[in-house]
Amino acid sequence: MSANTAQWSGHPHRRRGVLIVAVVILLLVVLMVVHLLTGQKAKTGQPPQVVSAATATLGDMPELLTALGTVTPVATVNVLPQLSGYLTAVGYQEGQDVERGQFLAQIDPRQYEINKQQAEAQLAKDQATLEQARTDLARYTQLHEQKSIAEQTYTDQKFTVAQTEAAVKADKAVIAQDELNLTYCHITAPVAGRVGLRLVDPGNYVTQSTSPGIVTITQMKPTTVQFTVPQNALGKVLQRVNAGAKLPVTAYSSDNSKQIATGTLYALSNQMATSTGTVTLRATFANDDESLFPNEFVNVRMLVDTLQKTVLVPTPAVQSGAPGDYVYLVNADQTVSVHKVTPGPSDGQFTAILSGLDAGQQVVTDGMDRLSDGAKIKVAQAHPAGAGSMGAPPAGNGGKRKHGSANTSS
Incomplete structure (x- = not known):
């Protein structure tokens, strides 16, 4: 009888332990729910992201073709x-x-x-x-x-x-x-x-x-520079040449650190290289100072045409992704929206927008790593697209850019 009495006397203690465990588990669940709810509120209540923006302007943009060229003597x-x-x-x-x-x-x-x-x-x-x-x-x-x-x-x-x-x-x-x-x-x-x-x-x-x-x-002067252009760019070149235009060609050093000489395009090859899909062009240079040395490698930039009064934005503003080419457009309510655009030629610092954007609209130029469509932003600094960060004059208002300093192809 004494053993049975001890066994039954332990049941209240066991029930009390189970109750304590249940209370602890309930408290943990409540804490987790509270944490999730407060975390969601914090997430939805994030402050606006600070970005830099620029205003699209009208200006002139040179259409440039860049290539690696070889100085080829006339004779x-x-x-x-x-x-x-x-x-x-x-x-x-x-x-x-x-x-x-x-x-x-x-x-x-x-x-x-x-x-x-x-x-x-x-x-x-x-x-x-x-x-x-x-x-x-x-x-x-x-x-x-x-x-x-x-x-x-x-x-x-x-x-x-x-x-x-x-x-x-x-x-x-x-x-x-x-x-x-x-x-x-x-x-x-x-x-x-x-x-x-x-x-x-x-x-x-x-x-x-x-x-x-x-x-x-080896004939030193005059001399020529031979270079190639892709077949997709050949049509515009032929159009300009057949119209009688003398396309200016500028030769730069192999590291693009300085301009060496200026000349004009005077000959195109009569066949396309099927292995590379390129056409060989030849430009002539007076080379009076003999700055171009035979068989020297140079960087060539040829001005094909100039887009007049086109929409310009800083090149970093143009992004590529699943939607294609796009910019983050700054809305009046301090939000951004993904805006598809058709980019044109670029001079490295600025890019021409052929369609999808109007002059006067603001686009994000920096701080877009975590942006998404509809995100809240705070513009740190807005400046016209034609004004460089070093105080360069804007390209709008009919001002022409110096195509000789361009660094990319159309």
Whole structure:
């Protein structure tokens, strides 16, 4: 009886423990519900996001094509010997500027002078034979008219005169060839330009197949720059060129740190490279200061056209995503809305908006990382799109931009 009594006496303590556990669990649930409700209220009550904004303005935007170009000389001539012989003299200094026709090198001409003397002697012999044959033909003609010689003898003499005349012509051709060889012995510059390093020293025996030749001459000025443009941009270029426009081309250093020279487009290739989908263009430069060096890599910017009085916004304002190209438009109630636009050419700092935005509307330019459609904002600073952060003058009001400093393609 005592054991049963102890067992039953423990039941109230066990029921009390279960009740305490239930109360603790209930308190935890209440705390979780309160936390969720207060957290949702805090979330919905977040302060407006601080952003920077700019006002879209009207201005002029250059349509630029940028590409990597190579300085390609108008003429690069590898001077090769036209005949064989010992090189006896070199008449230039390495790196010297030469004029067309200036003496470059001399091949020993003595063998060719001897050949010419032999040809002249053969010519004199054949000319004497021709004179004798013509004298005989004159006598045979008189006898033929008197019927004093056979017809065959008269005919044979006419053929003899014709053969001797041909021999004289051949001798004169040989002499002309010898004179040409003597001219080839005296090597002159075929074009004006700058000679490179000497390739063959005097005393060497050169032939027509001597490689790499005597010297290389490169025309320094004027010069050209060769570059490519994508096929999608070719239509606008052809339209302007066919209309007679002289498209300005500017060459910059390989690191885009400075402008080197300005020129104009003058030639387009007649085929498109199927492997790259590009077309090769060539621009000419006066290069009076020789700032463009042959085979140098340069950055090329060609002004195709200029959009007049178009809507301009800072380039960071234009975003790309699921809606396509868009901007965050600042509404009157200090909220933003996603606004689809059609961007045009850009000069790096500003972008032209072809459609979807009007001048005077405000767009977000900074602080848009956590923005969404309808979000509340607070504009920290609003400035016109045409005014740069460094105090540059606005591009609107008919002011034109300097296309020479553009950094992107259309």
